[in-house]
Amino acid sequence: MLTRLSVLASRISGAFNGRALDQDFDREVESHLAMMADDYRRRGMSEEEARRTARLRFGGPTQTREDQHDRRGLPLVETALQDVRYALRTLRRNPGFTFVVILTLAVGIGAVTSMFTVVRAVLLRPLPYTQPDRLIEISETNPLKGWTHAVAAPANVADWRARNTVFTDIAGYIGVDNRGASQMQRFLSVNGEPQPVNGIATTGNLFDVLGVRPLLGRTFTWSETFDGNDRVLVLSYGAWQSVFGGDPGIVGREVVLSGRSMTVVGVMPRDFFFPNRSAQFWASMGVKPDVFVRMRRPHWLTTVARLRPGVSLVQARDQMTAIATELERAYPDTNTKMGVRLEPLHDIMAADARPTILMLFGAVAVLFLIVCANVASLQLGRGASRMREIAVRRALGAGRTRLVRQLLTEALLLSCLGAALGIALAAATPAILLRAAPSALPLFATPRIDLPVLMFAAALAIVAPVVFGLAPALSTSSVDRLAERAESGSRRTTVARDLLVVFEVGLSVVLVVGSMLFIRS
Numbered sequence: 001m002l003t004r005l006s007v008l009a010s011r012i013s014g015a016f017n018g019r020a021l022d023q024d025f026d027r028e029v030e031s032h033l034a035m036m037a038d039d040y041r042r043r044g045m046s047e048e049e050a051r052r053t054a055r056l057r058f059g060g061p062t063q064t065r066e067d068q069h070d071r072r073g074l075p076l077v078e079t080a081l082q083d084v085r086y087a088l089r090t091l092r093r094n095p096g097f098t099f100v101v102i103l104t105l106a107v108g109i110g111a112v113t114s115m116f117t118v119v120r121a122v123l124l125r126p127l128p129y130t131q132p133d134r135l136i137e138i139s140e141t142n143p144l145k146g147w148t149h150a151v152a153a154p155a156n157v158a159d160w161r162a163r164n165t166v167f168t169d170i171a172g173y174i175g176v177d178n179r180g181a182s183q184m185q186r187f188l189s190v191n192g193e194p195q196p197v198n199g200i201a202t203t204g205n206l207f208d209v210l211g212v213r214p215l216l217g218r219t220f221t222w223s224e225t226f227d228g229n230d231r232v233l234v235l236s237y238g239a240w241q242s243v244f245g246g247d248p249g250i251v252g253r254e255v256v257l258s259g260r261s262m263t264v265v266g267v268m269p270r271d272f273f274f275p276n277r278s279a280q281f282w283a284s285m286g287v288k289p290d291v292f293v294r295m296r297r298p299h300w301l302t303t304v305a306r307l308r309p310g311v312s313l314v315q316a317r318d319q320m321t322a323i324a325t326e327l328e329r330a331y332p333d334t335n336t337k338m339g340v341r342l343e344p345l346h347d348i349m350a351a352d353a354r355p356t357i358l359m360l361f362g363a364v365a366v367l368f369l370i371v372c373a374n375v376a377s378l379q380l381g382r383g384a385s386r387m388r389e390i391a392v393r394r395a396l397g398a399g400r401t402r403l404v405r406q407l408l409t410e411a412l413l414l415s416c417l418g419a420a421l422g423i424a425l426a427a428a429t430p431a432i433l434l435r436a437a438p439s440a441l442p443l444f445a446t447p448r449i450d451l452p453v454l455m456f457a458a459a460l461a462i463v464a465p466v467v468f469g470l471a472p473a474l475s476t477s478s479v480d481r482l483a484e485r486a487e488s489g490s491r492r493t494t495v496a497r498d499l500l501v502v503f504e505v506g507l508s509v510v511l512v513v514g515s516m517l518f519i520r521s
Helices: 002-016 018-042 047-058 061-072 075-093 095-124 154-163 206-210 237-244 313-330 345-351 353-384 387-395 400-427 430-436 451-476 482-520
Strands: 135-142 147-150 167-174 184-190 193-202 232-235 254-257 260-267 281-284 302-307 339-344
Touching (some): 018 047, 075 095, 095 451, 135 313, 154 167, 167 206, 184 237, 193 237, 206 302, 232 237, 313 339, 339 345, 345 353, 387 400
Parallel strands (some): 193 281
Antiparallel strands (some): 135 339, 167 193, 184 254, 232 281, 254 260
């Protein structure tokens, strides 16, 4: 086993240090020939005869060098390195073509990569809370009223909290419309100047259920849910910076929120948001305790719960369905046919954004295909000008497989350079995306270039040459003689380029029509 590893290591080293090893081998051969010639001179031969005899006895140095070269290296790796070096020389000889292709690929790969950062931030990243997979949204259903996902009645929530054994706690909040945007706008007076801010009113245990800690101060307590203890306010990091200038003494400061005196008790971290990025403050709900437990007709409370350790979503659904049945028997006037629906909080928060984001991702994927078709057309045109080069290489013994591999290596090199530039373009877009995105878009993390995104871009860089480079490579390498190329090859190239143009136009029409329909909707 160790011997095999040693041989493998030696071959790998030889593949990347071939020139130095060749020089060492040449010096060793010359030294050996010199010693043999010296021996023959001592036997009485002349200088010229001794050298000739030594070379005859030793054998051809070139053949010996090739045998040693085959034993020490990795032929596949060495061939690939030769292809890369040849591709670099070829691309340097045609800088205009190289620049246009790299820039075109950068736009396509950069657009897809940039959109993937948004897909990852909204659909793939977990919520920025403690154990986010344990967070559940509970809504009410009622076929008699046509409800499939309705906000809850406060009294029902109070009974859920008292009767369940599957949740550590259940919290609620108000102030969000059916599109997820904050509709609770207030005016926060600072130095006598009112500034409009958006926020939500919550039960005192919301932050505990989410499992988040403030950057400064504290959050609410359950008792602060109710009237008399409700003049407390928690600020978002953005509101703390923009409205109060990042005042480190903000905790305990008295402010006026729409004519009502409030005390700032905490500031949340920079990356915290709930239920969306438009929320700038969280105020305690301020409802009377006896009223809260009697409200069964009005439904205005959105609820969030945290599963106990070891409890599955199925178990929680079963128990909450049983509790809903008990409440229906106890309060037939208000709870007839009233059921519950439990869904992971991540799915609920991303539900409205998912179709839009997937549609946009599909649009940039179509753009990527258009880019690949455009580059393939350029490759076909360039192939027509390289037929003499290809014919010479075929005449020298290069097989079609080797030529296709060489042409695909050039395409892969172009794709990698385009991907590198595309990643640089994508890295500059998160700030633009954040400014352009609606505030209700649930960005669970700032779109950024990280390892999964780099792996995605690398996959695009590998797929792209197959999409835009394989057909031109097969077409360019298929002609054996220049005469055949002049008579039939050019016609095949023209037909192929015309088909690519039709393909590009078709995809462009799909992209434009889809964009118009998306804007209208």
